Amino acid sequence: xxxxxxxxxxxxxxxxxxxxxxxxxxxxxxxxxxxxxxxxxxxxxxxxxxxxxxxxxxxxxxxxxxxxxxxxxxxxxxxxxxxxxxxxxxxxxxxxxxxxxxxxxxxxxxxxxxxxxxxxxxxxxxxxxxxxxxxxxxxxxxxxxxxxxxxxxxxxxxxxxxxxxxxxxxxxxxxxxxxxxxxxxxxxxxxxxxxxxxxxxxxxxxxxxxxxxxxxxxxx
Numbered sequence: 248x249x250x251x252x253x254x255x256x257x258x259x260x261x262x263x264x265x266x267x268x269x270x271x272x273x274x275x276x277x278x279x280x281x282x283x284x285x286x287x288x289x290x291x292x293x294x295x296x297x298x299x300x301x302x303x304x305x306x307x308x309x310x311x312x313x314x315x316x317x318x319x320x321x322x323x324x325x326x327x328x329x330x331x332x333x334x335x336x337x338x339x340x341x342x343x344x345x346x347x348x349x350x351x352x353x354x355x356x357x358x359x360x361x362x363x364x365x366x367x368x369x370x371x372x373x374x375x376x377x378x379x380x381x382x383x384x385x386x387x388x389x390x391x392x393x394x395x396x397x398x399x400x401x402x403x404x405x406x407x408x409x410x411x412x413x414x415x416x417x418x419x420x421x422x423x424x425x426x427x428x429x430x431x432x433x434x435x436x437x438x439x440x441x442x443x444x445x446x447x448x449x450x451x452x453x454x455x456x457x458x459x460x461x462x463x464x465x466x467x
Contacts, residue, residue, distance in 0.1 A: 254278075258301040259285040260292060260310055261333065266356075270305065270333075272455040273360055280367055296324040303371040308334040311341045311348065322391035333363070337384050346466070355380035400464035406448045412466065414441045419461040420456055 257274055259282055261267040271285045283299045286292070289310045296304065311332070331352040332345045342353065342431040351370040354362050366376035375386065407415065417427055424442070428435045442454060451457050 255303055255367065256281055256283045256299070256301040257303045257305060257367060257371075258283060258292070258295055258299060258328070258330050260287070260289065260304070260306040261285075262287050262289075262307060264311060266307075266333075270363065273363060274305075274367065278366055280371075283442045289358050293324040296326045301328050303331060303367050304367065305331045305333065305367065308332050308336070308338060308341050308345065311345045318369045329373070331363075331366050331370050334381070339388070342384075346402070352376035352381060353381040354378040355384070368396060400460050403460065404464050407445060411441055411445050411448070414438065415445055415457060415461050416466055418442070418445075419458040419466060421458075 257280055259267055259270050259274070261270060264287065267285050267287060271282045272353045274280045274282050283301050284295055286295065289306075292304070292306070295301075327349065330345070330348065330350040331354065332342075332350045333354055333356060334342065335356045337355070345353070352366040352375060354366050355378055358380050362378040366378065369376035390391070390409075399422075404412065404415075414427060414431070417430055422430060424435050424438050431438065442457075445457055446453070449457055449460055451460060456466070
């Protein structure tokens with residue numbers, strides 16, 4: 248097969264005939280993209296990659312589980328095209344495996360068809376592509392894995408001494424430096440020294456931020 252210069256060659260895999268044929272029709276309609284083969288069997292991917300050497304591999308997310316199996320891992324293709332993943336169901340482990348295998352793009356099945364074409368071009372030319380739904384999924388994952396803000400505040404408080412916690416507790420009630428000194432039975436200079444240490448350990452700019460952190464962390 249002779250492929251016009253400047254055309255990106257694509258190998259399409261999907262286990263569903265209707266999806267695979269639809270992908271081929273969609274991609275072949277583009278003048279700068281050409282499908283060199285479309286297959287349903289995952290096991291044929293390594294051989295076809297080495298024989299046809301496509302620039303882009305479009306494959307279903309389900310295929311990642313098979314390619315990661317011990318049997319498939321023993322037959323790694325020499326040719327490594329840009330990989331674009333089609334995700335019908337968002338499987339966290341499979342997505343991680345796909346990214347680890349070198350996937351450069353992810354498109355969800357509920358995304359508009361044009362994103363498959365845009366993604367194929369992007370990864371084929373050395374870039375990366377995430378469809379809107381894929382971005383939403385990944386952002387949700389990042390947010391879910393972010394440490395709880397209150398938990399972070401409690402970790403910071405753990406660095407304070409018992410005396411510093413006592414000073415911060417009274418500070419959070421709105422007491423002035425002189426009122427703090429009188430309540431604790433120390434000098435104003437000692438209170439200022441404690442406050443300086445507290446601000447430094449908590450990584451805050453002033454006593455207002457320190458009091459806010461104490462409230463968030465539930466210091467009473």
